[in-house]
Amino acid sequence: MAGFVGWYILVLFLFLKKSQVVLAAGNGSVVVTFHNIHEILNSNELVLLSFYTNWCRFSQLLQPIFEAAAREVHRKFPEPGRVVFGRVECEEEEDVSNMFDITKYPTLKVARHGFVSNKEYRGQRSVEAFVQYVEKELSDPIKEFTSIPELNSAEGGEGLVVGYFENKLHPEYDNFRKAASLLRYDCKYVVGFGNITENLRPPKQNLIIFRADASTANHREYYSEYSGNMNDFRDLVHWIREKCKPLVRELTFDNAEEFSEEGLPFVILFYNEDDTGPIQEFKAVVHKVLADEKRVNFLSANGKLFIHPLYHIDKTLEDLPLIAIDSFRHMYSFPRFEDIHQPGKLQQFINDLFSGKLHIDFHRAFEENEVKNIDPEDFPPVPHESKFKELLPSKHRYTLINRSRDEL
Incomplete structure (x- = not known):
């Protein structure tokens, strides 16, 4: 009899524990810990996770909106296992925060069927926007x-x-x-x-x-x-x-933050919107000789939209098409676009970034006072301060965890 009572209590405890998750979802977001994270991820089709700290003012602003959105989403999608909003207090749950490599507060991660998506939620922080996002995410693709x-x-x-x-x-x-x-x-x-x-x-x-x-x-x-x-x-x-995954992706202001967080330098083709032929040339070269290059992100960008970075490296729309590398510390322009068709030229440009040669050669030229004697075609690309680092997550939207980025 005692054994039966013990078994009954155990079953009741497990039932109540699981019910707490469901009830919490109905009343708002679920508190996510190291002990329940895998159960939550694996038992729901869609999980939206808010990683925050209690002292972060952006987290404090988001919290009531996130809770209201969780309640509204549950009202629209009440079926168990469909969608859950979860919150992770990163200082209390440091192991969970490290598991997801959190570098800013609040970070909104999206998971499906136990898999964390490459794309975070970066949309408007309002109840209506969250609900519309969930509706779109639950639609049949x-x-x-x-x-x-x-x-x-x-x-x-x-x-x-x-x-x-x-x-x-x-x-x-x-x-x-x-x-x-x-x-x-x-x-x-x-x-x-x-x-x-x-x-x-x-x-x-x-x-x-x-x-x-x-x-x-x-x-x-x-x-x-x-x-x-x-x-x-x-x-x-x-x-x-x-x-x-495409070899060359289009850079926009909507996805720049997402691309920057991948941590890879940008190799960007700036093109004129009235002449998209260079895009296909660039893609063809990347496909032919750089398809296995994993150290950089190959991107194309409308020069008119990104005119500010062009001005920063002393270029205008008249200079397009133009290729540049942005390491998030400096920008280097590729000498001549047509040289991408020379075997190994663009690959060497990338190699020179990682060896430090682009940066070192420029300073050596000035130190040896040889600037005037160097053929313009052989002159090392001039390093300018990165402008795309400004498209990294903004300190006006997140509390950023300090992490230095070495010159690449």
Whole structure:
């Protein structure tokens, strides 16, 4: 009898403990700790985590908005396991903060099906904006095709992942749906079922392919079939992420903060919006000889939008197209755009950044008083103070954790 009572108490305790999480979500956000973080992440489709400290004024401003948004989201999506707002007090939960590599307060991380997204929430901090964000995140990113012409017309310029499945109830499709949900901004997704896909996949098997427009020269591969285990969610996510990531991404004011936090120097093509041909030239060169270069981010940027950094390095729209490296301490301009077609020229420019040669050569030239005797084509790129470091997370929006960045 005593054993039965003990078992009953244990079951009741576990039930109440789990119920506390659900009830907390209904009343607002859930307190996230090192002991419940994995349970929360793995038992909910979408989790929005606020990493904060009690003394941070930006955290204090966000907290009541975050709580009100959590209540409103729960009212709209009350189903258990759908969406949860969680909060992590970083000084009390230092292990959780370190797990997510938090460098500013408040940081708003997004997780899906146990995976943390590469993209943080960086939108407006209002109840309405949070609710709209959740509604968009919970929408279905996959478009179903019902005919071959419809499939053929699906645009794959920025990367298209196509699923051919026996039916919607197949467990492998459930994994595909979850992966597409997690990586909704990495690619476009289409799917077909049943008879329409019979001649497009092996008999009694499902198939997932990646395809892209070869004329854009912006992916490592333009066609690939997934050969892994479709029941292995992590492997499928890794495959999609690798296939979909473009070699050259477009820099905007909306994504600059996100790109800067990746911690890699920018290799930027500044182009004139009336002449986009250099973009394809740049992509083609990166695809041909720099596809495996992992130390930098290759970006393209509309020179008119980013005119201030151009002025800073003594350039105007008349000087475009122009390539420059920004290390977040200095900016260096590539001598001549057309030289990207010379074998190894752009690669050497990147190598010279990491060896310190760009910086050292410039100062040596002045120290030896040889400036006037150097051919302009051979003159080392002039280092200017970085302007893109201003697009790092702002001290007017976050409390930043001090971390020095060495010259690269």
